[in-house]
Amino acid sequence: MKGKNLGAQALLLNINPRAFYSACGCHSLNLTVCDMAKTCGKAKDFFGIIQRIYTTFANSTKKWKILKDNIGDGLTLKSVSSTRWESHINSVKAIRFQISDIRKALLQVADVDKDPKTSSEAKSLANNELGDFEFVVAIIIWYDILAAVNLISKDLQSKDMLIDVAIEKVQGLITFFKGYRDTGFTTAVEIAREIALEIDIDPAFRKKREIKRKKQFDENPDDVLDASQSAQESFRINYFLPVVDQAIASLTTRFEQYKSYEKTFGFLFTSHALNSLDDKNLRSSCSSLETALRSGDKSDIDGNDLYVELKLLQDFIPKEKNMGPIDILNFLKRLNCFPNATIAYRILLTIPVTVALAERSFSKLKLLKSYLRSTMTQERLSGLTLIAIENDILENVSYEELIEEFISRNARRMSRFC
Template sequence: MAINELESLGLDPENLRGQGYDNGANMKGKNIGVQNLILEKYPRAFFVPCSNHSLNLVVNEAAAASGATVSFFSLVEEIYKFLSGSSNRWDIMKSHITTASTLAPKNLCTTRWSSRIAAMKPLRLNLGKIIAALDEIENSTAFKDKVRYEAGAIIDKIDYPFVCAVCMWYDVLSHVNIASKALQSIDSDLQAAVLCLGSTKFFLEEYRSTGPEKVFSEATEICESMEIEVVFTNSRKRVAVGREINSEESFQNDFIDVVLNVAINAVEERFVALEKHNSTFSFLYKFDDFDQNRRNGNLLKSCKQLQVTLSKGEECDIDVDELISEMTVVAELVKHRHLVRVIDILNGIKSSGMENLVPNAVIAYRIFLTSPVSVATAERTFSKLKITKNYLRNSMSQDRLNGLATISIEHEIADSIQYEDIIDEFAASKARKVSFY
């Protein structure tokens, strides 16, 4: 189906040099997934997993790591639903939070993991004001007894372990949110993605050892300011005969470590393919030990590995011997101009007029830069369908829907088009009157 669609658009599938999808099993499957079926027929269309969808799945897996994490996010959702359940309750909340538009409780979304950081920020920065709003509702005679009871029940659930969980999730999601925004940048490439994801993995591993102490310290300070008792519900937990651990250690083992371990394992599992693919192209931008790699044969080995990746039968996009000589020229350019990013190296080759001198290197750089690091930006275009095909256009044909969606997505190009000329051309082609002069 995908190949047929490409051919209908006049695109030759033989020119495929990469394919990227979300991390669903039907797309990325090694045996019967779409990427494998295409790869069997077009071996140069190597698969690059979407880094943004990987982050999405990492966070979702960590959020469902245990019953404690599921219970925590259920309470976060309960707070939002209760306060937004009526305009009167929401007005009381806004009277306590002056910046309600940005720091009011937010709803959790199952398909947009970024909603979790949006929901966590108000709880981390305005938890005291949210509790004050709930307390006012509980003590107000303007509300029914059921509503007042629900407000009091939510307040009782906001205890020291809940505050600890808020502090931990806020730190983790804040870092992941920054990494996700960097990966969604229009300038992001495979080099930047690997560095960004590597820093995320390092942060999670570092936070696993240093984070608990920071969490307990911040949670204690917050609870003391709001007069919440700094104590865990279960003061002691027996784990083995003759050995007991305190509640703080139990919370760290059963909640913090579980979440971080699941997140770290998910990162390692989902980014293996991305790191492996990057290793094939890494010699294109790592020039620190270029002379040594050239002498000991590592450069030749890397070029041959790239040749295998870009080969189909006897056809190959590059010539190994020529590429080695060309990389020597590129190395001098990089050293002279102090270039670091791959896009800067390619632009440096073009600005120096060296494109015809290093054609194999240019091909390698272009393929590297066009590797589909993320498909999240492309998937956002699906939201245009809801705008285009509403209840007034419910009977719209598929061709018309595709045309209108394309105009909406490429609105910058559409704005530059002179519609008068198109209208005149359309009117002339549809004119039924015959001119006899």
């Protein structure tokens, strides 16, 4: 069952779509980036600066032409999305790889624009933001982070994504952030220094003015904080580490539901995982799955029967090939003698990784339920919604056969009344 089918069922059964969002991987990634952007004041200000740069050029066609003349056929500036945080990669990428050209365009706008406010804004962005080494380091860090998150988000939205593959990708993303926490900052600083030399700015972190205070007579020198902490180390501790640590914590917390899926269905993910279980562990896994699928006094499967079927299936499945859940389900259909195992694998394959397609299904309502169709019945609305959602299946339907069947039914009805 695909994501759009889930959305269609929820829509036709009058189920709140938020019930499907709790397990959506893309929503969880989106909220993870949102959490990262709120970790500290500098992280919040960063995306505000990105939006200010875009707004400066987008306010008029003349300023946009100045931008295009400087970047040529390069990446176009994008507005910062207020909802899809992982799509911020498009806004950051254009500045990350064209910071020199964009800075020149801002200085040119500051020179030619007659509006003092606009001229001052453009000059401030060129000198104070793009001319600040901290901002250059920050844009490299955020590009690395958003590129990794966006890559996984795109993969999770694929139609054939399975829950076991999604778990591996999310675990890989967590591993990436753990490694990036150790080496990412040093690499970002080195790249930022090369860019700083290219755009002719000081490749050093801005030192804050040291606040002098009166020393108390009974004060222990060991209790005083180390005032000699470098500006670079301060940036790493107060900016870089909170953002990356928040990413690791959010991913671990928001994808905790995936761990419960893995604990319940993990022994069914691959043929190698199934064959690796001994009798005791296999029986325990079947019993746990029966309990998880139980509702009241009824369960979708019988744990003891499932154990017998899977024990026999271990001898049927080829040992040299590692089969996935779809391959195993097709194998079971050909044999047609493993009812409980077939149900278990069907349930496994219906777990939604993402509901991006389901969201698009709900968006069909505003196209169908218009003011001109205010008196539409529920049956007609459900029919039109199903047609709109499953339009790819509808393209393969033979209309001529349906028309002929409809005419033949009417002809029989007419002869009955005559």
